[in-house]
Amino acid sequence: MEDIKALLDEEAARINSPAFIGEDPVQFPRMFEDVRDVEIAALLCSTIAWGNRKTICRDCQRMLSLMEMRPYDYMMDRGYEELAPEGNVHRTFFNRNLQHYLRGLRRVYERWGSLQGFASAIGASEDEFPAWRLADGLGRELAEANGGVADARCLPGRIDTTALKRLNMALRWLVRDDGIVDLGVWDCIKPSQLYVPLDVHVAETSRSLGLLARKSNDRKAVAELTGTLRQMRPEDPVYYDYALFGIGMRL
Numbered sequence: 001m002e003d004i005k006a007l008l009d010e011e012a013a014r015i016n017s018p019a020f021i022g023e024d025p026v027q028f029p030r031m032f033e034d035v036r037d038v039e040i041a042a043l044l045c046s047t048i049a050w051g052n053r054k055t056i057c058r059d060c061q062r063m064l065s066l067m068e069m070r071p072y073d074y075m076m077d078r079g080y081e082e083l084a085p086e087g088n089v090h091r092t093f094f095n096r097n098l099q100h101y102l103r104g105l106r107r108v109y110e111r112w113g114s115l116q117g118f119a120s121a122i123g124a125s126e127d128e129f130p131a132w133r134l135a136d137g138l139g140r141e142l143a144e145a146n147g148g149v150a151d152a153r154c155l156p157g158r159i160d161t162t163a164l165k166r167l168n169m170a171l172r173w174l175v176r177d178d179g180i181v182d183l184g185v186w187d188c189i190k191p192s193q194l195y196v197p198l199d200v201h202v203a204e205t206s207r208s209l210g211l212l213a214r215k216s217n218d219r220k221a222v223a224e225l226t227g228t229l230r231q232m233r234p235e236d237p238v239y240y241d242y243a244l245f246g247i248g249m250r251l
Contacts, residue, residue, distance in 0.1 A: 001231075001232075004210070005232045007209075007243070008229075008232065008243040008244075009243070011242070011243035011246040011247050012239055012240055012242040012243035014246060015242040015243065015246040017180060018181070020242075021181055023053060023054075024053065024181075025045045025046065025049050025053075025056050025057055025060050026181055026182070026183075027057070028041050028057075028060045028061070029042040029045065029173055029174075029183060031064075031069075032071070035114060035116070036071075036072040036109065036115075037071045038174070038183060038185055039114060039115040039185075040071035040075060040115075041064060042170045042173045042183075043101075043115070043170050044060075044063060044071070045063070045064075046169045047093070047101070047154060047166055048060065048063065048089060048090035048093050049166055049169060050091070050166070050199075051090075051091055055090070055091075056090065059090035062089070063089050063090070063098065066089075066095075066098075067079065072109070078106070080098060080102040080103070083098065085099065092153065097154055100142060100146050100149075100154055101151075103142070103146055104138065104141045104142030104143070104144070104145040104146065104154075105141075105142075107141050107144065107145040116186050116187075116188050118137065120188045122137040124188070129219075130171065130194075131164050131171050131194075132219070134171075135155050135156070135159055135162075135164055138155060139155045139159070142155065155167070161219050162218065162219060163217055163218055163219055164195075164222070165197045165198050168194070168196065168197040168198070168222070168238075171186075172197060174186045175194055176191050176194070178236075178239075181242075191235065191236040191238065192230075192234060192235050192236065192237070194237065195222050195226045195238070196222060196225050196226050196229065196238055196244070197238075198217055198221060198222045198225065199217070201245070202225075202241070202244045202245065204248065205244045205247050205248040206225050211225055211228050211229070212225045212228070
């Protein structure tokens with residue numbers, strides 16, 4: 001395991017650098033200074049972060065341009081209601097899905113002032129699985145703001161089993177605070193509480209390195225992999241997300 005840790009440390013240090021920012025959707029929440037804009041951009045850009053990275057970044061830019069590059073004001077002014085519902089944002093995510101999300105987020109910000117305030121209020125800070133607690137709470141708010149209807153394009157419906165890759169990615173951006181790539185604008189959750197944003201490539205790389213035994217890419221796999229990484233870096237296990245990404249690009 002010492003050899004694996006050395007490999008992970010080396011690869012994470014290589015990838016976790018300013019050069020990474022311009023080719024990754026993390027660049028978009030970094031464009032803003034107001035924490036509310038940062039939070040909204042992080043949530044929305046992570047939500048459409050699947051597929052080709054260049055396409056993801058192109059579509060994140062287009063989505064934020066729809067919002068006039070002022071996510072919080074646009075949301076609070078209900079600018080999203082003027083969008084044509086069938087307009088495409090990214091692959092199978094459409095304007096109607098963006099509208100659904102923003103209606104729910106507006107409800108959150110009206111009541112709690114920020115996403116961090118909401119996360120604290122619903123107990124995500126103390127939960128063993130903060131992203132899943134946050135997803136459950138957000139899902140309820142989104143449904144309430146949309147006539148009781150949920151939208152799996154915004155948040156997965158099966159919270160008990162989903163790997164929750166995209167929300168875990170957003171939390172990595174918001175919570176990790178090493179001052180390099182991630183923004184670290186939240187203090188209600190510690191880096192030690194984070195879980196790896198598990199996708200197919202990270203899972204396959206982890207299995208090839210002997211870090212993950214579970215075959216399904218689900219919540220249990222996220223817990224298993226993150227538990228292994230915590231043995232190496234208990235204060236910041238998700239740091240190794242960079243390593244697994246980098247190694248996966250080479251395989």
